[in-house]
Amino acid sequence: MYHSIKKALRILIPKKILFKIEPTLRYFFSLPFRGKKHFCPVCNIYLKKFITLKNNDLLCPNCGSLARDRRLFLLLKNNFLSEEIKVLDFSPSRCLSRKLKKTKHIDYISTDLSGNFNADFNYDITNIDLSSNTIDLIICYHVLEHIEDDLMAMKELHRILKPSGKAVLQTPFKKGAIYENSTVKSPKERIEHFGQDDHVRIYSVDGLKERLEITDFNVEVYNYTEKEIYQGLKENETILIISKK
Numbered sequence: 001m002y003h004s005i006k007k008a009l010r011i012l013i014p015k016k017i018l019f020k021i022e023p024t025l026r027y028f029f030s031l032p033f034r035g036k037k038h039f040c041p042v043c044n045i046y047l048k049k050f051i052t053l054k055n056n057d058l059l060c061p062n063c064g065s066l067a068r069d070r071r072l073f074l075l076l077k078n079n080f081l082s083e084e085i086k087v088l089d090f091s092p093s094r095c096l097s098r099k100l101k102k103t104k105h106i107d108y109i110s111t112d113l114s115g116n117f118n119a120d121f122n123y124d125i126t127n128i129d130l131s132s133n134t135i136d137l138i139i140c141y142h143v144l145e146h147i148e149d150d151l152m153a154m155k156e157l158h159r160i161l162k163p164s165g166k167a168v169l170q171t172p173f174k175k176g177a178i179y180e181n182s183t184v185k186s187p188k189e190r191i192e193h194f195g196q197d198d199h200v201r202i203y204s205v206d207g208l209k210e211r212l213e214i215t216d217f218n219v220e221v222y223n224y225t226e227k228e229i230y231q232g233l234k235e236n237e238t239i240l241i242i243s244k245k
Contacts, residue, residue: 154217
């Protein structure tokens with residue numbers, strides 16, 4: 001039912017208007033899901049259940065957060081959002097973007113070049129129109145696997161990050177080495193090779209770590225191996241936190 005409603009709304013309502021009214025629509029949609037068995041830390045709503053998607057991810061009916069959004073928010077809340085900081089978020093999750101924009105003591109801006117996300121700016125991650133050493137915290141979730149020149153993107157992240165700053169990264173991961181093939185161009189081929197029609201590679205954790213280190217980053221790898229049912233967090237999730245050497 002959720003996918004059918006979502007598909008119908010996308011057909012009937014222009015994207016910009018849908019983004020604007022989404023919180024209201026989700027509020028009413030989520031009322032039958034309210035309860036005490038689960039809790040969404042992004043919107044602070046108690047639920048009797050999350051919505052299980054076709055890929056087995058867990059979606060909050062009230063704010064639309066996925067498991068990775070809730071994990072990321074808890075990481076940010078517990079480690080980064082206690083001070084006055086300037087945050088740059090690439091291709092932002094709508095639920096997190098709304099949450100962070102309302103956080104008074106941070107200067108939050110978002111960017112997306114694809115046009116698929118509701119963002120403040122349209123920066124090219126390989127040529128970011130910001131001065132060097134200006135950002136305290138970069139959120140770069142599920143972005144680099146879309147970028148053909150990922151080393152240039154990493155260099156730009158390094159350039160704009162303050163010496164004391166941090167960046168939080170995640171991509172899909174595989175075991176072994178990074179897999180990329182420059183001859184794979186069509187959406188159909190990319191689905192077959194990389195799992196999605198706009199991906200250009202599949203990283204391994206070690207492979208991404210090595211490329212970040214080549215671009216003068218320190219890299220900390222955090223592996224979350226246990227499922228946390230109450231807040232709808234998934235097991236076997238990896239997040240990289242990077243800083244300048």
